[in-house]
Amino acid sequence: MSSGASNLTATSEGARHLSVANVDVVWMSGNPVVLPIVGVPTCKLDIDPPNGTVTLITAFTPPEPDVAKWRNITFRLVDSDDGELAELSVTVEDNLHGAYGLLTSVADQLQLHGEPIASAVATSITKHRNLFAGRTGLSNEKELGLFGELLILEFLIERMGPGHAVESWQGPRSEEHDFVLSEVHLEIKTTASEQRKHMMHGITQLEPLRGIPLKLISIQLTRSNHEGGLTLGQLISRVRVKAGGYRPMVDASLEALGWDDTDVKLYKTFWTQRNDPRAYDVDERFPALTADRLAAAIPNFPAVSNLSYAVDLTHFKPTDLPEPLAALVTIDAEHP
Template sequence: MVDGPIPGQWADLRASRPVSEDALATLPVTLDGQDTPLSIAMDQAGFLHLLIPVRRGPAGAPPPDLNGLRVRHRRLETGEVIELSAPPSHEPVFTPFCREVADAVVVECREPWAAVAATVRNWQSAFRPLRSGMDKTVQVGLVGELLVLRSLMIPALGSAAVYQWSGPNAERHDFVGERLHLEVKTTRKGRPEHEISRLDQLRVPGGRQLLFVSVMIEQSAAGAETLATQLDATVEQLRGDAAALDAFMARMVSMGWSEEMRNSGELLRFSVRGASVYAVDDDFPRLPDGFAPPSGVVAVKYTIDLANLPELDFDEALGVVRQANPGYIS
């Protein structure tokens, strides 16, 4: 059996992804520690590839594309190849699929096109996952969290900021550190008004600071931004830290992100109207810490208006984050 691909190899390729759109970062597939003619690769967008050298195209119709798997005949500088590719979200399925294809070609010495066609047939149900669309409110919330991650947290803490992003874990606050929490709210309204859906959401944890970030976006078919553009910008910042990039993508997948969303038509387009940072203190509009709903009331939602509330400028906010995390080096 071939030695790979394995998750660590994808992580290595992710850390060295090319800048050019048509370039590939590659690693050879090995058998008992020796290189084989096959290789795995990753492109600028993070798509996973298996490259199998061939002398010709398929004798008949090529294997069909599946949801999350593409089969192509390509001519590279090194020669002709069968190119199998899948989005990053399909890594858990694509990895064993590639190993089976590589075994068929390298160990069993089967004709490459026939081996690929047979393996695609065997795995076709695995590449047809049921995926529900991402709700618009989830997209809006994620957009705000990614804006804060890439515009404030990563500039302050470097790639380690990813590990403080707790929004995908449904915690009380969206960013959680040892001395500082951040709550991010995003609105499509024309005013900085936000709905608070938990009694404890604006309570300051004991011995810590709490910052509130208000993000205002305008949804428009002509908007230049989408959740995908925010993700891509964040990935670019994390390119040098493979572990942090993997953790980031795992969080995105847990929230329902899939590369298929890019072409599905479900992505909201928007423009960023602005973002403001506030210290949650005695003057911040919120329910008192000791507030308890009457017996029988199991949930309370209320709306806060931040108009005319003093806000921190960017340098102040950056300083607060860094001061609360003295052990990090940005």
């Protein structure tokens, strides 16, 4: 043990772990300390104040524990002369005692109860879940929606350059439609359904603005694998590269839509397009619930709020887009 931890007070005879007071002494010393925990399998605690982490190190037995949804907890495998080791790390922030308690609990499950590491971690997290905020990430609907918008952004970058394309992505930053171009506005809707059924939210989403034509772009995705598809994180990385110097604007939009880079492991699904996107005119024939239409039909309409509804476009006739967007969609007739 380092000299910085030499002021430890005595613990009760037979105690397996440091007292709360001694944990504070070790941490306040500011020096990394590795503490062995007596038992089988061998376990060590690496308390590392400079990096703000506490890490449990032990022999690995499969399977790996699933910690992707937990903030501040990471797991990795490390090759060593003693074989493959498991490292379970907790970022301390302002919860030193919680981090230490979780990892000593895992060691107890391993050594006193003979659990494999995946089970030991799951059991210990259940006991300490109130100390660690769970990662929720984007809902499935929002994940699909962001994936679809990024596909359109990528297409626009390739057709008109990153500057114009990124600047046209207005939806995340304003009350405009998803993409605002001089000749047309685009509202992007994405679904994993076999039908082109899309959710609409609010009464302004499908309102044309300033007399500029509004088109709804319908994208259908389907689950794939690593050979034929991309995860949301992979698509984000690809678009960031293509955005070049406009990446900060892309990142600002991603943040506005709820994306957090630390949650990337939550998005494990590989997506690919089921077919080509379609475009639909949002005009007087489109089944949109707008303020004017609702006000004419519903008494005291201003009292209505949080309006969401689904529109099935499977049997609707698609339309085309002006250049340079024409290649984005197909207008071939669809058959259910």
